[in-house]
């Protein structure tokens with residue numbers, strides 16, 4: 001069925017990615033909205049050598065690698081990719097949607113597990129199996145980030161990005177942000193040495209893909225965003241126990257595992273990632289982690305914790321995502337959806353879109369984009385595609401993760417085949433498939449019924465007092 005956008009129904013809300021549609025490259029469109037004849041790109045030096053624009057991409061996660069490979073393909077750009085740790089294992093559940101594999105030309109060899117079944121587990125431990133609507137060739141990809149990020153980064157380097165193993169610690173911003181040079185100060189790490197050597201280099205434009213604790217965001221005074229703290233343990237369980245998680249992921253909801261998010265057990269090649277997150281009660285994250293381990297119970301019993309990891313997850317956009325010739329992408333910009341905590345796809349996509357906007361401008365005008373042009377292209381296009389998704393998932397999180405009765409209702413609703421179909425289609429393909437008005441109406445009534453049953457069945461949330469962090473949430 002052809003994708004179509006229609007009113008946000010309860011089903012679309014549940015879908016997780018309502019409003020998404022495929023990114024269309026702004027081909028042959030001028031920054032003024034008109035077609036512009038391609039101008040000579042870069043100038044020549046007195047020696048007759050063609051000068052290239054120097055672009056820095058700070059951070060070699062999915063957003064940075066996707067930006068760097070687009071820029072590396074442009075003859076008029078000399079791109080440098082800074083990564084503080086070339087074998088970085090980003091703390092992450094590692095779930096990616098199916099569409100990402102084709103769209104970003106990822107080999108299936110980087111996928112540890114193909115999840116075709118999912119269990120949603122309610123506060124009263126009611127289990128609902130979802131995934132029955134998936135076709136034989138449909139799955140959620142489970143990756144280890146060190147594997148996926150390594151592949152994407154190497155590909156950008158092979159395409160011509162100049163890689164620096166360096167920690168960016170400061171950036172001098174020119175007085176004229178639209179034409180001056182940006183000076184990046186960094187500690188360069190040579191192979192085998194743990195001691196960084198201070199260095200600096202000048203650039204014409206910077207893409208900030210350095211994650212939630214972004215240095216680039218700081219340099220451009222992008223403003224703060226609220227964040228969740230997410231915690232994960234990688235647990236090696238016996239081969240026998242691993243059989244259960246062969247194609248299975250679990251999501252647990254309840255105020256024991258998180259007052260405002262969900263706990264998960266995601267399968268990796270020889271272990272499971274067990275984790276949870278919260279914004280409103282971050283100091284208690286370890287208690288929530290204990291609870292998710294307890295809930296998973298004998299399924300992970302006897303397992304050995306092989307890695308403990310924690311990291312912030314942005315909750316919303318930064319107040320400023322483009323300042324002068326500095327543009328933020330991925331987590332640095334705040335592109336993680338509420339409710340699902342999904343950020344890998346949006347990181348890759350935003351990195352690609354920002355870089356494409358830069359290349360397109362050079363091709364059309366012969367110059368790098370200004371702040372106004374970046375806003376008009378990269379930001380405008382990104383928001384058009386994904387802002388509705390962020391809004392819908394924000395509402396969904398507020399409605400269904402706020403108390404145990406609502407969480408119980410949420411799990412019950414997931415029993416509906418219609419909800420499953422819309423949810424998976426939206427997540428896997430980042431498109432809203434044609435909704436069915438009759439089913440939408442049934443779902444609306446079903447939601448009321450489920451909420452009432454949830455009220456009767458689920459234990460009330462334990463109250464906690466954390467006024468500072470709680471207030472930051474809603």
Ligand SMILES: Cc1cc2nc3c(=O)[nH]c(=O)nc-3n(C[C@H](O)[C@H](O)[C@H](O)COP(=O)(O)OP(=O)(O)OC[C@H]3O[C@@H](n4cnc5c(N)ncnc54)[C@H](O)[C@@H]3O)c2cc1C
Nearest residue numbers: 059061062063084092093094095168211330331343344347
């Ligand atoms: C516990 C947890 C579980 C998650 N689970 C999922 C999931 O299952 N699915 C999903 O889609 N999303 C998930 N996310 C979100 C996802 O991890 C992020 O949205 C995604 O990694 C963002 O990619 P990025 O490239 O923008 O940033 P990052 O992946 O954070 O990459 C930033 C890179 O920049 C480098 N860097 C940082 N600072 C500097 C510096 N100063 N100089 C040089 N290099 C620097 C870092 O080493 C890193 O390699 C999860 C997040 C957490 C914390």
